[in-house]
Amino acid sequence: MHSLRVKAGTISLVVGLTMLFMKFGAYYLTGSAAIFSDALESIVHIAATSMALFSIIYSAKPPDKEHPYGHGNMEYFSAGVEGLLILLAALGIIYYATMDIIYPPEIKKLDIGIGIVAFAGLINLFLGLYLIRTGKHTNSLTLVADGKHVLTDSYTSLGVIIGVAIVYFTDIQIIDPLFAIFVGMNIIFTGYKLLREAFGGLMHEADAETVRKVTRSIVDLKRPNWIDIHELRCRRSGSFVAIDFHLILPWYVTIKEAHDEETRIKSELKKIFPESDVMIHFDYCKPELCRFCFHENCAERSVPQSTDFKWDEEKASGRPVYELY
Structure with a gap:
């Protein structure tokens, strides 16, 4: 390049x-x-x-x-x-x-x-x-x-x-x-x-096109046990892109499983953004998130899934889903 x-x-x-x-x-x-x-x-x-x-x-x-x-x-x-x-x-x-x-x-x-x-x-x-x-x-x-x-x-x-x-x-x-x-x-x-x-x-002004591209790339990597992504931030410095976001997973996911998922996500994003640094903050799920969760084989579910939402750049850049609905 x-x-x-x-x-x-x-x-x-x-x-x-x-x-x-x-x-x-x-x-x-x-x-x-x-x-x-x-x-x-x-x-x-x-x-x-x-x-x-x-x-x-x-x-x-x-x-x-x-x-x-x-x-x-x-x-x-x-x-x-x-x-x-x-x-x-x-x-x-x-x-x-x-x-x-x-x-x-x-x-x-x-x-x-x-x-x-x-x-x-x-x-x-x-x-x-x-x-x-x-x-x-x-x-x-x-x-x-x-x-x-x-x-x-x-x-x-x-x-x-x-x-x-x-x-x-x-x-x-x-x-x-x-x-x-x-x-x-x-x-x-x-x-x-x-x-x-x-x-x-x-001034690190938000780049809508970069946020859109990053969001779509992350959503393409989504797995059934992903409950929500939020507070996505992207910062460009020339051709370098710094990416960080929060990912909510089931509370019983082990540290090793979360680490493996982080490695997979970073590896795939590197293919799309070769000059990038990716930081992921993992959050654990709460009972109020069950109605948004599509993870069918969850033994800890308190209520059925009932509320859907769009996984787009506006949602990814905003607050956790349970604070919005």
């Missing part, structure tokens, strides 16, 4: 450098504010991708005494830096476009500029999709964030192409900086989303 992340990050950096030279070449030829906005965004891409590659390498370091849960939070920090850089780039784009409205530059060779930007945008589209797919496959927030940034770059290029093409065919030159401002405002939204996601990760 780590080698895939490093490979994807390196590809992103190399492609980004190539796109940077192409776009600034297009700006040098045309003098277009819209093309300049696209080139400026590529500078941010290089800085952000360099940070992303560093965080991928750093976050892969194993847990140590000072960092018992590993170094995965570096990925959230990297995503936050990338979001901040995107916002700064957007503000720079809007500023320079405004200056071009006040002091219009000479625009030339727009047909060549359109061709260069179109080619660069197409390359970025494929790169962004590749980074997002690889990031999801390897559970890397950094790669997903970088992929979203690159996709934003390709959308920026599309907007630039439209704006420059309109100027080329109509000769209404004020459209060029106006499109640049529109592109900048769109980039601000992407930067905000990345910052929001990064802060959520650093």
Whole structure:
């Protein structure tokens, strides 16, 4: 997994450098504010991708005494830096476009500029999709964030192409900086989303998708003598997932039997979440739980099973079942 992340990050950096030279070449030829906005965004891409590659390498370091849960939070920090850089780039784009409205530059060779930007945008589209797919496959927030940034770059290029093409065919030159401002405002939204996601990760905000996936994985392992799971907590740190929950078993289950069940659950969850730590707190059943229990061969049952409930993420994350019904 780590080698895939490093490979994807390196590809992103190399492609980004190539796109940077192409776009600034297009700006040098045309003098277009819209093309300049696209080139400026590529500078941010290089800085952000360099940070992303560093965080991928750093976050892969194993847990140590000072960092018992590993170094995965570096990925959230990297995503936050990338979001901040995107916002700064957007503000720079809007500023320079405004200056071009006040002091219009000479625009030339727009047909060549359109061709260069179109080619660069197409390359970025494929790169962004590749980074997002690889990031999801390897559970890397950094790669997903970088992929979203690159996709934003390709959308920026599309907007630039439209704006420059309109100027080329109509000769209404004020459209060029106006499109640049529109592109900048769109980039601000992407930067905000990345910052929001990064802060959520650093503050250990509940990840609904992770909780849902963990819950379904646990429920698939359920045995007849499981009475309830509750107080499920999941915490992501980059690609690492810390999982803990309470499991109610019949009171007469021995320590060895509970330990064997814990080993089985952890082993199966490790197959789904390779980089994870699972903690299970075992609770024993009480007479008030008999009406929820499907364990048919229980000699200690006080009342028949009569109440059913859904084993979903909402229930698993909440209180014990006997406190809810």
